[in-house]
Amino acid sequence: MQIQPSDLGLIARVAELGKRYGTGASTVTALDDVSLGLRRGEFTAIMGPSGSGKSTLMHIMAGLDSPTAGQVWLGDTDITELSDSALTVLRRRRIGFIFQSFNLVPTLDVRGNVMLPFDLDGRRPTRDEQAWIDELLDTLGLRPRIGHRPHELSGGQQQRVAIARALATRPDLVFADEPTGNLDSRTGREVLGLLAAASARYGQSIAMVTHDPVAASHADRILYLADGRIVRDSGRSSAEEISSFMLSMEVAA
Numbered sequence: 001m002q003i004q005p006s007d008l009g010l011i012a013r014v015a016e017l018g019k020r021y022g023t024g025a026s027t028v029t030a031l032d033d034v035s036l037g038l039r040r041g042e043f044t045a046i047m048g049p050s051g052s053g054k055s056t057l058m059h060i061m062a063g064l065d066s067p068t069a070g071q072v073w074l075g076d077t078d079i080t081e082l083s084d085s086a087l088t089v090l091r092r093r094r095i096g097f098i099f100q101s102f103n104l105v106p107t108l109d110v111r112g113n114v115m116l117p118f119d120l121d122g123r124r125p126t127r128d129e130q131a132w133i134d135e136l137l138d139t140l141g142l143r144p145r146i147g148h149r150p151h152e153l154s155g156g157q158q159q160r161v162a163i164a165r166a167l168a169t170r171p172d173l174v175f176a177d178e179p180t181g182n183l184d185s186r187t188g189r190e191v192l193g194l195l196a197a198a199s200a201r202y203g204q205s206i207a208m209v210t211h212d213p214v215a216a217s218h219a220d221r222i223l224y225l226a227d228g229r230i231v232r233d234s235g236r237s238s239a240e241e242i243s244s245f246m247l248s249m250e251v252a253a
C-alpha cells in the first residue's frame, strides 16, 4: 500500500517501516516494510502471534520507540523528525494510552488520575473539556469512587479510570495494549464495549493490540501481523472467524 502524507481521513500512518534489534548474526527483524494507515474514528485491532511485532509497531506509532527505516505520521506531523521534547509534548496532547497494567498513580485518587494529563501539561481543563470529563465519569460509573485511590478499586474500575484518563483530553488517537488482559471475561467485555462506544459515539480513533479473538471482534478493523509484516487487513469479524485465521497462521508458521 502506497501512502502519501496528504492522505485524508487517516489519523496516523506509517510507510515502509522497519525495525531491527541488535547487529550481525544476532539481528532480530521486528518489523519489515510495514505500510498502513489508521482511519479517523475507527477502532482497529492489531493481532498476531507472540513475537510478530505488535508491541513494536504500537510503540513506534506512539513515538515511544524509533524505527530503523521508514516514516511515521500522526496527522500531518512526521514524528520521526521531532526532537525528544517535542515528541513528549505531542504524546501528552494528542495520544492517550491504556495498558494491561492500568498504570495509575497509586497516591492519586480517581479525580487526580483522570486529571493527570492536564496537570502534566500545566493547565486546567476548559469549560467544554470539564463537561466532557464529567460525562466520562458518569458514563463509566466512576462518580461514586471519585475520592478513592487505585488500591481501593476493583480491576475493572481501575481500567475504567485508565480509560477516562486516556479519553479526557480528547486525543487524536488512543493506543490500548492488551487492555483486558488482567480482567475477568465479563469485566473485559464491559471495557471493550466502552472502547467500541467511544469510537462509534464520539468518533474516537483507537488502536488496540490484543491476542484475544473476542477482544478483536469488538473492533471495526483487524490488522494481522506475522514475522513483522502485515499479512491481512480485514473488516469487523466474529471471534470464530478471527480464531480460525489465527490458527491457520500458526499452522502455516
Ligand SMILES: Nc1ncnc2c1ncn2[C@@H]1O[C@H](COP(=O)(O)OP(=O)(O)OP(=O)(O)O)[C@@H](O)[C@H]1O
Pocket (backbone or CB within 6 Å): 021, 022, 028, 029, 030, 048, 049, 050, 051, 052, 053, 054, 055, 056, 057
Ligand atoms: N528490545 C529488544 N531487543 C531485542 N529484540 C527485541 C526487543 N524488543 C522486541 N524484540 C524482538 O522483536 C520481535 C517483535 O517483538 P514484539 O514485542 O513487538 O512482538 P509482539 O507481537 O508484541 O509479541 P507478544 O505478543 O509476545 O507481546 C520479537 O522477536 C522480539 O523478541
